[in-house]
Amino acid sequence: MKISRTILDEAINNSILGPDQADRLIDFLKNRPDAGPRFDFTHVLYYLGGMIAIGAMTLFMNLGWESFGGWGIFFISLLYAGIGLKLTSKFQQKGHAIPAGICATFVVVLTPLAIYGLQQALGLWPDASVYREYHKYIKWHWLYMELGTLAVGAILAWHYKYPFLLMPIAVTLWYLSMDIAAMLVGGRADFELRALVSMYFGLLITLLAFWVDIRSRKTMDYAFWLYLFGVIAFWGGMTAQHSDSELSRFIYFCINLGLIGIGVLLVRRVFVVFGAIGGSIYLGHLASSVFRDGWMFPIILTAVGLGIIYLGILWQRNEQAITERARSILPAQIRELLEARNI
DSSP, X not given: OXXXXXXHHHHHHTTSSOHHHHHHHHHHHHTOTTOOOOSSHHHHHHHHHHHHHHHHTTTTOOGXXXXXXXXXXXXXXXXXXXXXXXXXXXXXHTTOHHHHHHHHHHHHHHHHHHHHHHHHHTXXXXXXXXXXXXXXXXXXXXXXXXXXXXXXXXHHHHHHOOGGGHHHHHHHHHHHHHHHHHHHTTSOOOHHHHHHHHHHHHHHHHHHHHHHHHHTTTSOOOSHHHHHHHHHHHHHXXXXXXXXXXXXXXXXXXXXXXXXXHHHHHTOHHHHHHHHHHHHHHHHHIIIIITTTOTHHHHHHHHHHHHHHHHHHHHHHHHHHHHHHHHTTSOHHHHHHHHHHOO
């Protein structure tokens, strides 16, 4: 449950809190180190500016930079990284955690560009491909750039401990899995192999996120970005699998229902969103293919939907008792995690 000014005002009107207590509570919550980003104009500006700067050195990099040559790209990257680290330290000293985390992340995303420039300068670059293709194509020789990015990301994440630093690490792990698959098959991996690798890699990253979630349950949310990219990779790879079997499609539907349940349990919306999309895809398949001419299908589906609403009512009535009984059989660390994610 999100605590807002409106809720606190209601508490004041009901004599639960005094005005001074409400103001002190708001200041306390805003200044907590694990308060995290909020959807307000200040934080929107932070992330908008940060993503523009990060995008400029990654997705939007153009061929003009190739004119600087390998050493030019390498030293310009080091200069930018030095500026990023300086700003990170400055923002950290002033207590601006979000800008500090964004600037540290900017340094991490510069790493593949710096390694690319160094390889070009030393004559170690294996073919005619250029840096702008790094985010478009799967090739084995991106591995050095990815391993270097992971190393720098791990060092900065350990030193600064900002959750946003896990974002480029998660993306790089995804890239790495694809490029390793291409290397193992001796070239560019076909679509089916990429989908399979993405699915299993996403599952591993999601499990890693769960482990990180348990370890950081009493501090900041370090698992968010790992969950996000892990679920995207797993769900995307699973959805891209081809099958003509209705049984496998039904299993796909059940897995998506499981994602929704996990999302509710862990209070992670990314599971719920993709689980709902996957469930809708399956129901759309039933409506357009299996029961295309069946007049009973919409009626049955409506009844199922109303039944689910009724289950929601039953759940609301008995949520406390069911939750306490279910959590009593879980390990202590998982119980603490669930309690920390709920009010």
